[in-house]
Amino acid sequence: MRFLAGCILHGNSNMAIHCSRTCLQYLIHLAHDNVDFRLPEIRSLLSLRGKSFDPCENFKEKSPFWRLNGLSEEDVNSIMARTVCAKSAFELWGHGRTHSELRTSLLKYPTENMSPFLQKDSTYKINVYTFNKTLEFEDRIKKIDAMEYLSFEGRVNLKNPKHIFCLLEDYGTDPNNIPDEPLYIYFGRWIADGQRELIRSHSVKNRHFIGNTSMDAGLSFIMANHARVKAHDLVYDPFVGTGSLLVACSHFGAYVCGTDIDYNTIHGIGKASRKNQKWRGPDENIRANLRQYGSEKLYVDVLVSDASKPIWRDGMLFDAIITDPPYGIRESTRRTGSQKDSVKPPEDYVGDSHVPVSMAYHLSDIFTDLLNFSAHHLVIGGRLVYWLPIYRPEYCEEMVPLNACLRLVSNCEQTLSSHTSRRLITMEKIKEPEPLGHQAARYGAHLSPSLRAPVHRQTHLDSITSLITFPIYVTPFGSFPRCYCFCS
Amino acid sequence: MKLLTHNMLTSHVKGVTKGYPLLIKATEVKVSEVEFNPNFVSRMIPKLEWSALVQAADGLGHLQDLPAELVTDYEKNEEFLRKVHRVLLEVEVLEGCLQCPESGREFPISRGVPNMLLNEDEA
Numbered sequence: 001m002r003f004l005a006g007c008i009l010h011g012n013s014n015m016a017i018h019c020s021r022t023c024l025q026y027l028i029h030l031a032h033d034n035v036d037f038r039l040p041e042i043r044s045l046l047s048l049r050g051k052s053f054d055p056c057e058n059f060k061e062k063s064p065f066w067r068l069n070g071l072s073e074e075d076v077n078s079i080m081a082r083t084v085c086a087k088s089a090f091e092l093w094g095h096g097r098t099h100s101e102l103r104t105s106l107l108k109y110p111t112e113n114m115s116p117f118l119q120k121d122s123t124y125k126i127n128v129y130t131f132n133k134t135l136e137f138e139d140r141i142k143k144i145d146a147m148e149y150l151s152f153e154g155r156v157n158l159k160n161p162k163h164i165f166c167l168l169e170d171y172g173t174d175p176n177n178i179p180d181e182p183l184y185i186y187f188g189r190w191i192a193d194g195q196r197e198l199i200r201s202h203s204v205k206n207r208h209f210i211g212n213t214s215m216d217a218g219l220s221f222i223m224a225n226h227a228r229v230k231a232h233d234l235v236y237d238p239f240v241g242t243g244s245l246l247v248a249c250s251h252f253g254a255y256v257c258g259t260d261i262d263y264n265t266i267h268g269i270g271k272a273s274r275k276n277q278k279w280r281g282p283d284e285n286i287r288a289n290l291r292q293y294g295s296e297k298l299y300v301d302v303l304v305s306d307a308s309k310p311i312w313r314d315g316m317l318f319d320a321i322i323t324d325p326p327y328g329i330r331e332s333t334r335r336t337g338s339q340k341d342s343v344k345p346p347e348d349y350v351g352d353s354h355v356p357v358s359m360a361y362h363l364s365d366i367f368t369d370l371l372n373f374s375a376h377h378l379v380i381g382g383r384l385v386y387w388l389p390i391y392r393p394e395y396c397e398e399m400v401p402l403n404a405c406l407r408l409v410s411n412c413e414q415t416l417s418s419h420t421s422r423r424l425i426t427m428e429k430i431k432e433p434e435p436l437g438h439q440a441a442r443y444g445a446h447l448s449p450s451l452r453a454p455v456h457r458q459t460h461l462d463s464i465t466s467l468i469t470f471p472i473y474v475t476p477f478g479s480f481p482r483c484y485c486f487c488s
Numbered sequence: 489m490k491l492l493t494h495n496m497l498t499s500h501v502k503g504v505t506k507g508y509p510l511l512i513k514a515t516e517v518k519v520s521e522v523e524f525n526p527n528f529v530s531r532m533i534p535k536l537e538w539s540a541l542v543q544a545a546d547g548l549g550h551l552q553d554l555p556a557e558l559v560t561d562y563e564k565n566e567e568f569l570r571k572v573h574r575v576l577l578e579v580e581v582l583e584g585c586l587q588c589p590e591s592g593r594e595f596p597i598s599r600g601v602p603n604m605l606l607n608e609d610e611a
Contacts, residue, residue, distance in 0.1 A: 232527040234535075255528060257493060259604075266601055297523040300577075301493040305604040313498040313508050317535060 024113070025056065025092040026076050027188050028066045029129070029168065030085055031196060034222060035062060038085040040410035040426060041225045042066075045079045048228055064131055065170055065186060067092060073191060080192035082252065084199060084221040090166055090188030102185045103149060114150070117189055123157035126165045127190075133171040133178050143167055147187070164190040195221065202247065208292050209284035211242040211265060211273050215324055219414075219424075220248035223322050226410065226426045227385040229254045233319035234300070236377075238307040238370070241265055243286030245322045250295035254319070258286065259305040266304050308369050310377075317379045325366045327389040327422075367401040371427070375405035378429040383409070387422045400425060405433050489586075489602050491548075492532065492576040495541050497602070499588035499595075501610050506590050509540040513594075514584035517548055522577045529569045532576065533562060545575045 030038050039061055043053045056067040076089045093114065094106030117124070126147065128140040135143075147167065154162075166189075169182035202217040204210050215223070223245060229235055231253025237245050240258025242265060250256050264270035268285030290299045305311050307325075367388065374384040384406065390399075390413070400411055406427040415421045499507025538558045545551045554575055559568050585594040586602055593610065596603050 232525065232531055234528075234532070261605070263603065263605075267599060297525075301489055301601075303489075303493070303602045303604055306606070309500050309606065311497050311500055311604045313496060313537075315535075316496040 023069075024071075024073075026068050026071050026191070027090040027092040027095075027168070027186050028068060028079075028086050029088045029090070030064050030066065031087050031194075032064055034085060034218065034414070036412040036414075037219075037222050037226075037424065040412060041083060041085045041222055042079065043410075044226050044228050044426075045082050046071075046075070048082075048230060049075045049078055051075055062173065063170070065168065065184070067095070076191050080194050082225055083194040084196055084218055084225070086194040087196060088166075088193050089191045090168075090186070091191055092186060092188040094188075095184070095186045097184055098181070099146065099185060102187060106150060106187060117163045118151060118153050120153040122154040122163060123161045124152060124154050124163040124165060125156055125158050125161040126167060128167045128169070130169045130182070131171060132173060132175060133169070133182075143169075166190050198251070202251070202293065204244065207242075207244075207247075208288045209242050209268055209286065210244075213324065213326075214242045214273075215244040215248075217244075217248070220244050221251070223385050223424065224248040224252055224254075226424065227320040227322050227383040229320050229322070235320045235322060236318040237323045238321065238373070239323045239325045240286065240302055241324070243289050243302070245324065246286060246299075247289050247293060247295070249320070249322060250290055250298040251293065253298070255298045255300050256290075257300040257302065259303045259307065259311070261304065261306050263304045266302050307373075308365065310373055312377055314376070316377055317382070318377055319379055319382050321370075321374050321378060321382075321384045322386070323370070324387045325370060327387075371401050371403040371406060372433075374427070375403050375429065375433045380429055380431070382429050384425075384427045384429075386425055388425050390421045390423055392419050392421055395421075403427070405429055405431050489581045489597055489600060490577055491541060491544050491579055492536075493602075494544055494581075494586070495536050495576075497586065497604070499590065499593065500604075501588050501591045501593050501606060504588060504590045507588055509537065509544065509589070510586040510595070511589055512544055512547055512581060512584065513587060514548055514581045514597075516581070516583035517550070518580045518582050519550070519574075519578055520580065522573070524570060524573050526566060526569045526573075529573045529576065530563045533558070533572065541575065545579065548579060548581070550575065550579045 028042070039053070046053055051071060054068060054070040056069060059066065073091070076091075080086065080089050093109045094102050096102040096105050126144045128135065128143050144167070165187065168186040168188075170184040170186075171178050172183050196218075198221055199218040202220075204214045204216060207214070227235070227249075229249045229252050233249075233254040235246070235249045235254045235256050237243075237256070237258040240246065240260045241262075243256075243258060246256040246258055260266050266286070268288070286302050287296065287299050290296045303311070367386075370386060371384070378384065388400065392415075397411075400408065400423070402408070407430045409426040409428050410424070411426075412424045413421050414424065494510065494512060497508075497510055499510055501507065539556075542551065542554060542556055545554055552571070552574075554571050555568075559565060562568050562572075580600055581597055582600045583598060585596045587594050593606075
């Protein structure tokens with residue numbers, strides 16, 4: 001139980017009797033997709049404001065409604081300006097399991113907190129939102145009329161009201177078993193909407209330059225949020241491909257750079273990934289993608305380079321490293337070096353592909369190198385966000401790579417098939433690596449004994465290579481996998 | 489390739505210990521206008537090797553009045569920040585190469601993109 005200066009907290013409902021603005025609760029209404037990614041996203045955005053995630057009692061992570069304490073309206077506006085997981089946020093005035101409880105709760109809410117928004121000379125409207133149920137128009141009107149116990153003094157204006165209020169009803173999460181009455185009801189003043197529109201406006205379908213593995217827009221923005229990318233940052237993607245992640249980071253004001261081993265992708269030449277298009281056009285490259293969204297000024301550079309052989313000097317520090325390393329399936333996993341299993345670059349590309357003899361880059365090495373690189377080239381507090389391919393029947397937490405300089409922040413699964421998934425791993429740099437010669441910080445020291453032998457890890461990750469096709473690809477008709485969505 | 493990037497790159501040819509800074513041999517350089525952001529420039533300055541930046545800009549003939557020594561209290565000095573901004577983000581090498589100062593190995597730059605890949609015997 002927390003005591004805030006100047007507040008008395010009411011026992012059950014957690015609503016304050018005497019309240020300053022900081023005791024307000026905010027209701028976040030979340031979209032019902034990428035469910036596992038939502039909490040880390042909101043937490044990351046809160047931490048950008050120096051705030052922690054403080055939910056009310058009975059918090060259920062899978063619910064589309066979260067009630068949060070300890071925030072200001074500015075905090076909520078900042079989060080909503082970035083989130084693609086949350087649809088809207090409200091200043092919560094009342095809640096309950098029935099309309100009767102809601103009414104009691106609303107009548108307890110301090111009138112001095114309500115009155116600024118109920119003034120005679122202002123305009124308002126009330127929306128009714130029902131999760132997991134469709135309501136007829138007349139029923140919506142009835143519910144709005146039932147709120148007449150609140151003293152709305154202003155005029156209703158449906159087109160352009162000064163204040164918007166919302167009655168939200170939760171009918172549960174089972175679309176096959178929708179109750180007659182809501183399980184829970186909320187009422188609040190609308191503060192802001194989230195950025196879900198970015199999913200449509202930045203859709204890969206409409207992007208100038210795409211590849212087979214371009215990251216879908218929603219996930220790119222989620223990754224940028226998990227990484228706490230902010231304006232004036234310098235962000236790096238070591239497996240940049242077509243730059244989808246850089247597009248998302250630049251949207252939040254970060255300067256971006258990337259490298260990729262594939263000369264053709266970096267230069268935007270060769271075969272197109274779009275159906276009905278044979279070759280890439282002249283405006284298809286990463287810089288053009290940023291230009292498409294007005295972020296060209298944030299483009300620093302892209303280079304052709306092998307991520308296993310870093311080209312950055314010591315002391316060069318990025319604010320964030322965000323990447324989708326190759327899984328070995330869709331685009332070939334390559335690195336330079338002399339070994340058998342060399343993959344000859346295709347010869348029918350326009351222009352020389354400039355890739356010297358390649359070797360199979362063992363998946364486990366990719367992550368070792370990536371974490372080690374991040375430990376050396378991130379600022380303290382900077383984040384690494386990357387996808388880890390997983391063979392589900394064998395997965396255990398110990399398989400997530402560790403590094404002494406990086407703290408694991410979150411691990412979110414996106415299921416791809418019954419046997420495969422990928423996990424979005426977020427890590428934060430907590431200390432500098434020790435100078436060469438000290439072995440303590442070396443990767444491997446912190447793996448559990450059973451996993452320290454490279455053979456085991458290679459077997460797990462390489463088994464993915466042979467077993468699966470990741471069903472994630474971009475077509476002009478949309479990207480997969482689709483997530484089931486309950487609400488309208 | 490912008491000079492901000494050049495300032496961060498090092499040669500990674502096997503056996504080389506003094507691979508920084510890479511020498512720039514440019515055959516085509518472009519200067520374009522990029523929106524000035526004093527916050528970003530201020531944040532980048534502590535990350536830079538100042539003498540390498542000056543040397544690179546000078547080598548391209550774009551030093552202008554960038555000082556040889558880093559100015560103190562640069563955060564509030566808009567005039568200085570603008571000079572740094574121009575050199576970091578507005579000067580681009582479109583064609584040419586980067587040369588390892590120790591081994592002489594050249595990394596080509598084409599269409600503004602450096603190719604840092606090594607051959608198998610150099611890696």
